[in-house]
Amino acid sequence: MIITLIDIALLTFMGATAIAILRLRSLFGVVMLSGIYSLLAASMFVALDAVDVAFTEAAVGAGISTVLMMATLALTGERERTPAHTAWLPLAVVVLTGAALIYATFDMPAFGAADAPANLHVAPRYLNESFAEVGLPNVVTSVLASYRGYDTLGEVTVIFTAAVA
Secondary structure (H helix, E strand, O other), X not given: OHHHHHHHHHHHHHHHHHHXXXXXXXXXXXXXXXXXXXXXXXXXXHHOOOHHHHHHHHHHHHHHHHHHHHHHHHHOOOEOOOOOOOOHHHHHHHHXXXXXXXXXXXXXXXXXXXXXXXXXXXHHHHHHHHHHHHOOOOHHHHHHHHHOHHHHHHHHHHHHHHHHO
């Protein structure tokens, strides 16, 4: 019962923070609320017993991303400029890309299927060889910290680039 209440409270705070981020025009406020959202997401991961993922979210989402956004904010203005016109071309590109991605999911294996390609050779390799290759006893930590290190760096780069644009 108490765990359900914690989950509901965290989801409520995350939803309220997301709505506040969408409504704000102050870029400083958006950066601060984005950091708070990342900490709330990390708290949710802790509540779900995914402490390793929570640590990564707190370090990357609330730490590195917030610092990069604050550094960028120091070089730009504090308020968001209102666009002079509605950009229809980017909207069309996003809608077409979304439709293509949704269409691509129709050919994917069922969620959690034991015969999915990732479960046949990728997952067993990580489970069997991660300790020998990385030296960490926890498989999740070795995947997040070592195997997916460049992926995490790429995510931070994409978030930073999107925020600067």
